Amino acid sequence: MATAPEHLHTYRMPDERGHFGPYGGIFVAETLMYPLEELKAAYETYLKDPDFLAELDRDLSDYVGRPSPLYYAERWSRELGGAQIYLKREDLNHTGAHKVNNTIGQALLARRMGKRRVIAETGAGQHGVATATVAARLGLECVVYMGEVDVERQKLNVYRMSLLGAEVRPVSSGSRTLKDALNEALRDWVTNVDDTFYIIGTVAGPHPYPAMVRDFQAVIGREAKRQILEKAGRLPDALVACVGGGSNAIGLFYPFIEDDGVALYGVEAAGLGLETGRHSAPLCAGRPGVLHGNRTYLMEDDDGQIIETHSISAGLDYPGVGPEHAWLKDSGRATYVSVTDDEALEAFHSLTRIEGIMPALESSHALAYAMKLAPQMDKEQIMIVNVSGRGDKDIHTVAEREGLKL
């Protein structure tokens, strides 16, 4: 088993006010300070409460279907001719993605706090569906904000949310995508804070969200660690996950951060190519700034205005990224790379045809990088790729790219 250098043995991030080094923090209007303090207090209390944790574990097992399998993709590994590739099958969770790990946690927290209404923002619709799902189960009123552009390209998920009893509110301001949905959800929260809990879907936003969402998603990495030790008898050499806001990646990485023999790769969306400027890769091609309550890497212009992003995958189409990723990048603990729309599509087809697993376009970014990395590794080496979601929701997008109309 690899040993970590001293500084990683003591990885205790974030600090009391939510800082990961220079990143994170609480950059919000005064109106949000009290709701955030209330949330932080509840989160700190219940994350140590055996009763709450038992309830969460029960739901993760009986409702979500955890643990999700760690699957050895033998044929795909052989095809690529390098490392042994294991897939963490978050696509097999109830609702089809990792998002539900977090929405279950936050919704149970909302109920403990006595909130009867939950709100969420969503890009691809996966987080919206995961929120609407747990709201239905707990009998909570649910409003989901979604950019008009995303409403259009993710019709299936919009309908799914309405079947679950959630109200989807299309957002027509700004670029009409995920970032604008987030702005609108924050406005709702400020206005209705007495009875409303805001379920943020990723490891971004003001403290305590980045830490809280990480802690709920870390079940991915804890399971993967136990599973790989059972199956292979040792830790992996590399972990690969896609990064939009970065919740599935942090969920997988976090339990391995102190294991310095495990290389961490976060894969951003290069869209049409980093050189075109039409991408969603703030860690690879952006600069530090402040947006949505935290300091992190952003896509911005020379005046500090947030610019429009592009990715074939709605779930990665976001101009910021979780502050812990910004810190892991600067500290050198994790490596951030990017793959284009075309490369992600190629990986989508490759995994579908060779393993019979149809990944989400978000996850296809991680798989595309695995296709580059695996051949450079030995056959003895082990890589875990997070299949963060399933691809059913993306079939129309893929068909369109092939010139088909379904």
Add this chain to the structure above:
Amino acid sequence: MSRIQARFDRLRAQGRKALIPFITAGDPEPGLTVPLLHEMVAAGADILELGVPFSDPMADGPVIQRASERALRHRTSLRQVLDMVAEFRRRDGETPIVLMGYLNPIERLGYGEFVSRAKAAGVDGVLTVDLPVEEARDALLPSLYEAGIDPIFLLAPTSPPRRIEQADAAGRGYLYYVSLKGVTGAGHLDLEDVARKVAAIKALAKLPVGVGFGVKDAATAARMARLADAVVVGSALVAKVEENLEAPARIGPEITALLVAMRRAMDAEVAPA
């Protein structure tokens, strides 16, 4: 003494309250901003709040967000806003100007560069909506103090005494009480609620207290003037801009009319002749 403090001292001596209008710089187009500022002073404004457009104004309601979007269509940048202040100063050396906006454009320009340019342009106060005292303390605050620019902080209905005292200690000029749980331009004011909270703030704070968010007409402005030291009016003015996009010549007169009515009602309420 800062221009803002001097203005509050003078008003107090006169037994009057400050009227603080807000418009977004560059809305509906950059050429109209400086003339509008002068017109608002002529209509009775004591302090001017000038909004710096931002792509993601998460604490603002739809009216001010659309103003930001209109201004950004002309690529109105923080640098240009500072140029507008400098231009305004050529004719008006007395009326304080407060820049109101979000942190990221300031981060991009750089704190040092921003503060020195703002000082040179004649900016008197800076209200950064998404920069609470905790995060400002080690970064922007020291350079603002040094330049003699007043950092202005928001207070909310949910701010506990600890945060009121903290904002009063770190802030200069005035405190801005956001009288609604919500975004700019939202809903209706519960006047008794505002009265209670403003009294609680004034008991703890040495700085003058302004009230904003939800001040739509002269009658509301008058009632707020009785409770607080200053009345901030934003969305109601920006709505006048929006209503007259096809006839921009009407924007100035309509804004003037609303401010004159507010000024009269406020003065009548607190200092009956």
